[in-house]
Amino acid sequence: MPLRLTRAARRRALPVATVAGMVGLLALGACAYNEALGRNQLILADDQAISAQSNAAWTELLRTETVSTNAAQNQRVRSVGQRVVQAAGMGNRTWEYAVFVDESPNAFTLPTGQIGVTTGMLSLVQNDDQLAAVIGHEIAHVVARHAQERYSQTAASSLAVQAGQGLVGSDYAQIAGMIGSAGAQFGVLLPFSRNHELEADRLGVDYLAAAGYRPSESIALWQLMGQQRQNSVPQFASTHPSDSTRIEQLREYIASRGWS
Numbered sequence: 001m002p003l004r005l006t007r008a009a010r011r012r013a014l015p016v017a018t019v020a021g022m023v024g025l026l027a028l029g030a031c032a033y034n035e036a037l038g039r040n041q042l043i044l045a046d047d048q049a050i051s052a053q054s055n056a057a058w059t060e061l062l063r064t065e066t067v068s069t070n071a072a073q074n075q076r077v078r079s080v081g082q083r084v085v086q087a088a089g090m091g092n093r094t095w096e097y098a099v100f101v102d103e104s105p106n107a108f109t110l111p112t113g114q115i116g117v118t119t120g121m122l123s124l125v126q127n128d129d130q131l132a133a134v135i136g137h138e139i140a141h142v143v144a145r146h147a148q149e150r151y152s153q154t155a156a157s158s159l160a161v162q163a164g165q166g167l168v169g170s171d172y173a174q175i176a177g178m179i180g181s182a183g184a185q186f187g188v189l190l191p192f193s194r195n196h197e198l199e200a201d202r203l204g205v206d207y208l209a210a211a212g213y214r215p216s217e218s219i220a221l222w223q224l225m226g227q228q229r230q231n232s233v234p235q236f237a238s239t240h241p242s243d244s245t246r247i248e249q250l251r252e253y254i255a256s257r258g259w260s
Contacts, residue, residue, distance in 0.1 A: 031043075034144060034145060041148075042152045043148050043149060043152050050148055051112050054110040054112040054147075058112070061098075065100050068119055070099065073099045073119065074098075076122070077115070078097045081097055082095070084136045087208070088143055089143075090139060090143065097116075098114070099116075101119050102118040102119060105121040105123070105228065106120065107121050109138035109139055110147075129217035130224070132208040132213040136203070136204030136205065136207040136211075136218075137218075138200075138204075139204070140207065141196070141200050143203060146199075201246055204218065205250065205259075216254060216259070219247055
């Protein structure tokens, strides 16, 4: 049976061709060249909104998670972080650092310049070079504006999926908040995220090398990460590249730069 829309819904609905054209216009109007990446990016995200969400997330983390009071741990993260930040050309902004008490080896950077490292990560890395690889990778996501691009890709994908179904209304804010179909998820969003990770790996190596750390230790880091990983997720269904893919590409990149 054909889908029947109410009169109000018919007034709100846009023809598929119109919405598809909107997607194209948004993409053209929001393309920005990222010099660090050497490519154009689709940026639909509002930087002010991203910043507000980022700051709110950091405040919530500090409130709800256990922050380490170990002076040596905090000083280590801050010392390595500041060197890498300067090498990345990001020293003209304020950075905050925190060590979170968590056995899982993890780290993150928020777009507004907050870096979190877990005690599990500090236990895993064997030297400051490997810690610099972790922090350099996370700072690279900020330089590359990956959070904004990821948001924009999700919004555009959701819009396109709804356009294909012929059910898109004029409320773009609602559209942008929706998640696309399984086809969009596996065909567009996850591979795009893996590309972000590999870009951050390369930029991170640039930064740690410029900061005076050993690039080869980034390979050692991912070897350690692979050894401690208990459950392996197939690469096609993961937002991160496989450890073997990262290691292979890092080896090739480091060799191409003549580093050791």
